Amino acid sequence: xxxxxxxxxxxxxxxxxxxxxxxxxxxxxxxxxxxxxxxxxxxxxxxxxxxxxxxxxxxxxxxxxxxxxxxxxxxxxxxxxxxxxxxxxxxxxxxxxxxxxxxxxxxxxxxxxxxxxxxxxxxxxxxxxxxxxxxxxxxxxxxxxxxxxxxxxxxxxxxxxxxxxxxxxxxxxxxxxxxxxxxxxxxxxxxxxxxxxxxxxxxxxxxxxxxxxxxxxxxxxxxxxxxxxxxxxxxxxxxxxxxxxxxxxxxxxxxxxxxxxxxxxxxxxxxxxxxxxxxxxxxxxxxxxxxxxxxxxxxxxxxxxxxxxxxxxxxxxxxxxxxxxxxxx
Amino acid sequence: xxxxxxxxxxxxxxxxxxxxxxxxxxxxxxxxxxxxxxxxxxxxxxxxxxxxxxxxxxxxxxxxxxxxxxxxxxxxxxxxxxxxxxxxxxxxxxxxxxxxxxxxxxxxxxxxxxxxxxxxxxxxxxxxxxxxxxxxxxxxx
Numbered sequence: 514x515x516x517x518x519x520x521x522x523x524x525x526x527x528x529x530x531x532x533x534x535x536x537x538x539x540x541x542x543x544x545x546x547x548x549x550x551x552x553x554x555x556x557x558x559x560x561x562x563x564x565x566x567x568x569x570x571x572x573x574x575x576x577x578x579x580x581x582x583x584x585x586x587x588x589x590x591x592x593x594x595x596x597x598x599x600x601x602x603x604x605x606x607x608x609x610x611x612x613x614x615x616x617x618x619x620x621x622x623x624x625x626x627x628x629x630x631x632x633x634x635x636x637x638x639x640x641x642x643x644x645x646x647x648x649x650x651x652x653x654x655x656x657x658x659x660x661x662x663x664x665x666x667x668x669x670x671x672x673x674x675x676x677x678x679x680x681x682x683x684x685x686x687x688x689x690x691x692x693x694x695x696x697x698x699x700x701x702x703x704x705x706x707x708x709x710x711x712x713x714x715x716x717x718x719x720x721x722x723x724x725x726x727x728x729x730x731x732x733x734x735x736x737x738x739x740x741x742x743x744x745x746x747x748x749x750x751x752x753x754x755x756x757x758x759x760x761x762x763x764x765x766x767x768x769x770x771x772x773x774x775x776x777x778x779x780x781x782x783x784x785x786x787x788x789x790x791x792x793x794x795x796x797x798x799x800x801x802x803x804x805x806x807x808x809x810x811x812x813x814x815x816x817x818x819x820x821x822x823x824x825x826x827x828x829x830x831x832x833x834x835x836x837x838x839x840x841x842x
Numbered sequence: 843x844x845x846x847x848x849x850x851x852x853x854x855x856x857x858x859x860x861x862x863x864x865x866x867x868x869x870x871x872x873x874x875x876x877x878x879x880x881x882x883x884x885x886x887x888x889x890x891x892x893x894x895x896x897x898x899x900x901x902x903x904x905x906x907x908x909x910x911x912x913x914x915x916x917x918x919x920x921x922x923x924x925x926x927x928x929x930x931x932x933x934x935x936x937x938x939x940x941x942x943x944x945x946x947x948x949x950x951x952x953x954x955x956x957x958x959x960x961x962x963x964x965x966x967x968x969x970x971x972x973x974x975x976x977x978x979x980x981x982x983x
Binding site for chain 2: 519520521522523524525526630631
């Protein structure tokens with residue numbers, strides 16, 4: 514008997530080649546966002562022997578919904594864009610260690626050694642650090658315990674869970690305002706709380722939020738505690754002007770107070786700026802010969818997908834030139 | 843003609859080479875099979891034939907009500923994956939479409955006796971001291 518409309522999808526069963534710890538690669542790419550994926554494409558086309566170590570593919574692109582500034586597309590679904598990047602990279606059959614966190618990078622002689630959280634050690638002559646950024650936490654009581662239980666860092670991922678609920682958003686920049694608008698779309702009642710004095714979001718975003726009757730804005734206030742046992746039930750906030758505290762009942766808290774660079778694996782190796790970003794020159798070179806940086810983890814300003822992709826390409830070509838100049842390719 | 847395309851059959855067969863312990867699949871249907879029961883049974887017959895480590899037992903939900911009750915099966919088609927013990931893995935409905943990936947990965951994990959979780963996650967889960975009933979409800983689109 515035939516079964517119409519019956520399909521058996523095996524797409525997740527594809528297992529990429531694993532990097533070989535016995536090999537000294539020409540290049541190891543650390544990370545899986547646009548910078549890393551672009552670097553992988555450029556390095557592959559230069560026939561470099563490379564491998565990728567990453568927790569996942571797509572990076573922060575997967576946390577947004579639509580991208581309206583990727584050249585050639587007036588608007589493109591962010592997941593589709595990330596999927597197309599990933600598909601492009603996988604077309605080169607590059608060994609990938611997926612799901613791994615990089616714990617340390619060291620340089621011994623002319624060789625880099627890279628440790629991952631499962632204890633595996635990989636070797637390479639050059640490294641591109643493109644590990645991106647992660648969400649900055651509030652660091653208040655209750656936050657760590659309630660992550661995923663009403664406390665979230667990604668509106669694109671979690672806003673739909675708060676349909677017609679009461680939600681607090683921490684932050685005052687573009688990310689916080691975009692989060693508010695995502696929550697307004699699901700008819701949530703939102704209180705926006707800004708720690709520093711004055712909103713930092715772009716004018717048009719502020720105007721759209723200010724015109725929304727279901728949003729309250731509290732400037733120069735601080736969240737001092739998140740309450741709830743199994744799920745978020747409220748927050749304690751403090752007016753930084755009067756020092757007075759009060760409790761707000763809420764079903765959720767979205768934290769949008771900026772990002773921290775994922776520099777843990779190189780902080781003892783390479784020069785960082787005061788924000789912890791890896792210092793690179795215009796050739797993506799870090800303070801360590803053979804170690805290149807690309808994307809949001811670096812000091813390059815304007816954290817944008819198109820800029821990260823360009824930086825990744827540049828880092829790969831710089832790594833290639835470095836190996837050519839040292840007669841290692 | 844099987845349900846799996848040649849390319850997919852090879853992919854699943856290769857993945858099943860990782861299995862080094864026996865896996866038993868219990869499938870509950872009934873004498874007069876519903877369309878989805880027949881689809882599930884035929885799919886499992888094909889899948890179980892791709893490794894010597896996998897055996898399939900097809901049971902009658904009505905005639906073997908006690909067995910169904912033993913495994914907590916209250917609707918069909920039902921698929922139960924067993925290794926050295928019952929890990930509590932159940933699929934209700936046809937594990938087709940995207941969920942076919944999950945079925946195959948679960949058979950592999952049971953066959954390896956290893957869910958592929960990190961030590962940190964395993965240690966965290968070990969702290970759970972009461973039964974937890976997890977249900978993932980999916981849409982066919």
